[in-house]
Amino acid sequence: MEPKRIVVIGAGNVATHLTIALKNAGFSIVQVYSRDIANAEVLAVMAEASAIDNLKQLDVTADMYILSVSDGAIETIALEMPLVKGVVVHTAGSVPMDVLNRFNLYGVLYPFQTFTKDKELDFKKVPVLVEGNISHSKNVIMGVAQHISTRVQKADGEHRKALHVAAVFACNFVNHLYVLADELLEKQGMEFSLLEPLIRETTSKALSIKPLHAQTGPARRNDKQVMRMHQESLNGETFHHDIYALISESIIRTYETQRNSE
Amino acid sequence: MEPKRIVVIGAGNVATHLTIALKNAGFSIVQVYSRDIANAEVLAVMAEASAIDNLKQLDVTADMYILSVSDGAIETIALEMPLVKGVVVHTAGSVPMDVLNRFNLYGVLYPFQTFTKDKELDFKKVPVLVEGNISHSKNVIMGVAQHISTRVQKADGEHRKALHVAAVFACNFVNHLYVLADELLEKQGMEFSLLEPLIRETTSKALSIKPLHAQTGPARRNDKQVMRMHQESLNGETFHHDIYALISESIIRTYETQRNSE
Incomplete structure (x- = not known):
């Protein structure tokens, strides 16, 4: 059949x-x-x-x-x-x-x-x-x-659409963050490949435990001093600066909500 | 010695x-x-x-x-x-x-x-x-x-600092994009692991060619219709919506500049 x-x-x-x-x-x-x-x-x-x-x-x-x-x-x-x-x-x-x-x-x-x-x-x-x-x-x-x-x-169509949007975040946008990181390194004469071990570890961790539980970094710790220092170093670069601020804020809110609901 | x-x-x-x-x-x-x-x-x-x-x-x-x-x-x-x-x-x-x-x-x-x-x-x-x-x-x-x-x-210290900021973009922020993607899938009852092959392919491509040349997706094609449709589907979710808009804009600008300088 x-x-x-x-x-x-x-x-x-x-x-x-x-x-x-x-x-x-x-x-x-x-x-x-x-x-x-x-x-x-x-x-x-x-x-x-x-x-x-x-x-x-x-x-x-x-x-x-x-x-x-x-x-x-x-x-x-x-x-x-x-x-x-x-x-x-x-x-x-x-x-x-x-x-x-x-x-x-x-x-x-x-x-x-x-x-x-x-x-x-x-x-x-x-x-x-x-x-x-x-x-x-x-x-x-x-x-x-x-x-x-x-x-x-x-x-169904709704599910496919959600999957497509999710892929834009997890793949297209991720690649753009790599582009932004590469630009920062290039300015200091450093190679993108320096990030390779860290990128591989990040990916493998997010895929083995839930990404929500794999989060690290200054925004996760709500370390305002380090975030301020980073943002100051990005002052000349509009998108780097604004993306740094917006994603940090999103991370802080994610774990704030989590804390409040505990 | x-x-x-x-x-x-x-x-x-x-x-x-x-x-x-x-x-x-x-x-x-x-x-x-x-x-x-x-x-x-x-x-x-x-x-x-x-x-x-x-x-x-x-x-x-x-x-x-x-x-x-x-x-x-x-x-x-x-x-x-x-x-x-x-x-x-x-x-x-x-x-x-x-x-x-x-x-x-x-x-x-x-x-x-x-x-x-x-x-x-x-x-x-x-x-x-x-x-x-x-x-x-x-x-x-x-x-x-x-x-x-x-x-x-x-x-030196300047280089270490640039590397640290680059790692925030390429690792901490990347993981947060995975978190946002996971949230979108979860709402539709879908598993994050659906994204696994695509995530692995994205990472391996960015590490083998320069991420600037690995970029794909609606913003890279400046496909305004798909981007509008995606953003409408994200209307209830502030950070998803704003991050979608800002990173898309950053991608469009990146390749616009490239085009203009060609």
Whole structure:
């Protein structure tokens, strides 16, 4: 009863990693579509599929259609597709499932990781979030997802959105703090790599105990003298200074609230 | 000519890891001092040293004295110590070297890592920053440091301070962003561990290429629609909302400046 024949629409980073994982799990990839036939061919060769660049050539008998294209292109492509009977899914975090509601069976298969095309990655460990318009679609998508990942769970649009915002904080913003730290070191002729052991320890600690309990530093101790000294040293640098002040205040409030509720 | 006989003053996390590393590198630890003799004894046993809890008992013939105590206690202990001839160092990032200036030879040996007492750690990889009041002190301290770490470099008080502020951004503040992300997930009944693969990938990318070039996300793309949607979803939560706005603005400015200077 499992869907065996899959059509992949898109040939970018996510499509590539997903297709390889599906192929390795034993699924048959029948077609790879891309506007650019050369891109479609690269992936099609890897997947032993045919490459197409025209949606009219779409095999309408496949069990599943995976739209793994840019957020903005999902709706357009869905409208251009023939009305297939298989389950149609997209792979985007912040696009509602219902842009696919002209099909009978549809949903979302959202792999929650950043993918770099030429960098190998163990898909088994990638969390995959699944949504389906009816329970049959959901079960079919879950079944496929569980063949390629050990971390599959259901998540509706609200959950995916929360996860996306959380990732902005925990990844995009974290990287920017690294940028700010690097700027401070560069000014003194020091290398970012000096921070490496400390960064690795911070990350591993936050992942092994709850980050709330891993917090250290002057703001956690509410050490006003050190914080004042640091902020004075940042006076010429608007964003460093303001970010230092705001996050310190947020840390102080976090543990104040905790103290008051104890 | 190398100092062979070392006295350790303090028995906390840093003192413990440092003493073990020195012992393993072949130095002779002659005494361990702590106000609390029980603490001194635990470390003294490991280091095959004598434990003391009275600074009058200090062996005045040692080659080096390492004050590894809380920032506030360094000056007090330095004043209580006999005027020894060996090199006196402290191990603190944000305390000026000159609190030790009643001695002839003094300086700083600052291991740049967070230490947890019962957690083993490869000291060889810990960056150690060294300062000395005259070149002789500096050379002696460098010599000792190079026996326990492969990452020793000179750094004056200004450099140590910049490094400390950078660590607040790259470690303390990063952990707080994890806390904020965890709060968002918890509200939707989701686990922080969902972010683990993404966090690990972000960290490893920032450490392998410059973080400036690793930046991704809506602010990096200046995607105002997604940023507005995210901020609306954070409206009830002051710090989440304000931190989202400020860091996004800082990211936009960072790459704007870059674009303008190209």
